[in-house]
Amino acid sequence: MSRREKPTPARQALIELTGITKTYGHGEGVVHALDGISLRIDKGEFAAVMGPSGSGKSTAMNIIGCLDQPTSGSYLFDGVEVSRLDRQQRALLRRHYIGFVFQGFNLLARTTAVENVELPLIYRGIPHAERRPLALQALAKVGLAERAMHTPGELSGGQQQRVAIARAIVTEPALLLADEPTGNLDTKSSVEIMELLVALNREQHITVVMVTHEPDMAEYAGRIVHFLDGRIASDTRSEEAA
Ligand SMILES: Nc1ncnc2c1ncn2[C@@H]1O[C@H](COP(=O)(O)OP(=O)(O)O)[C@@H](O)[C@H]1O
Numbered sequence: 001m002s003r004r005e006k007p008t009p010a011r012q013a014l015i016e017l018t019g020i021t022k023t024y025g026h027g028e029g030v031v032h033a034l035d036g037i038s039l040r041i042d043k044g045e046f047a048a049v050m051g052p053s054g055s056g057k058s059t060a061m062n063i064i065g066c067l068d069q070p071t072s073g074s075y076l077f078d079g080v081e082v083s084r085l086d087r088q089q090r091a092l093l094r095r096h097y098i099g100f101v102f103q104g105f106n107l108l109a110r111t112t113a114v115e116n117v118e119l120p121l122i123y124r125g126i127p128h129a130e131r132r133p134l135a136l137q138a139l140a141k142v143g144l145a146e147r148a149m150h151t152p153g154e155l156s157g158g159q160q161q162r163v164a165i166a167r168a169i170v171t172e173p174a175l176l177l178a179d180e181p182t183g184n185l186d187t188k189s190s191v192e193i194m195e196l197l198v199a200l201n202r203e204q205h206i207t208v209v210m211v212t213h214e215p216d217m218a219e220y221a222g223r224i225v226h227f228l229d230g231r232i233a234s235d236t237r238s239e240e241a242a
């Protein structure tokens with residue numbers, strides 16, 4: 001029996017930032033939130049972003065998520081120069097390719113879990129009849145199928161964050177951006193959220209970029225990028241990932 005060697009697939013960049021700067025204000029009050037960041041993240045990676053408060057992590061995440069635009073520099077998303085897109089095209093890129101998870105969950109109160117998860121499908125113009133099954137599938141992926149009809153107030157913090165993750169992945173994004181997703185959670189819930197993000201990365205092939213203050217949580221990522229004063233101070237891959 002002959003065994004043919006499988007060629008290792010070439011790594012493909014999903015995110016390519018080159019010389020990105022972001023400046024707020026002007027004159028004496030000027031803040032260089034990002035001071036020339038170059039960073040490439042390949043499809044399928046799970047990268048953690050760390051660094052002290054004010055080092056530019058959220059600014060970088062907002063640019064990567066096309067929620068904000070850099071002052072200068074180039075940002076290629078899957079080979080597309082984002083600065084060449086107009087507002088509407090950037091919104092489309094966001095809706096179709098990027099999911100967001102935040103520290104504060106950002107769920108609509110008095111609205112059931114499944115309705116929260118359906119929201120991005122409404123923005124994408126998916127007909128009513130198709131939304132419910134897709135939202136229920138996403139809730140099942142985060143292990144919350146039985147809580148579909150509960151409102152956020154009836155769920156624990158960890159469960160609320162899982163609903164937020166279901167909402168982020170219901171559109172099957174290429175990229176999941178999480179800004180301190182475990183910042184409001186106890187250790188046990190934090191570990192559950194990290195295990196869920198790892199599973200989504202490995203099994204659904206979603207590229208994940210996550211900001212965290214906690215070294216224990218960053219360990220779940222295959223790569224840790226440290227920000228300092230609007231620059232990248234270090235960028236290391238774990239041995240397992242390499
Ligand atoms: N909208 C804004 N207007 C003015 N300054 C801002 C704004 N957003 C962020 N900054 C400043 O940019 C720097 C980086 O902020 P940020 O990216 O939020 O840091 P981090 O997420 O690492 O804590 C900080 O000095 C912050 O005060």
Ligand SMILES: [Mg+2]
Pocket residue numbers: 057058059
């Ligand atoms: Mg921040």
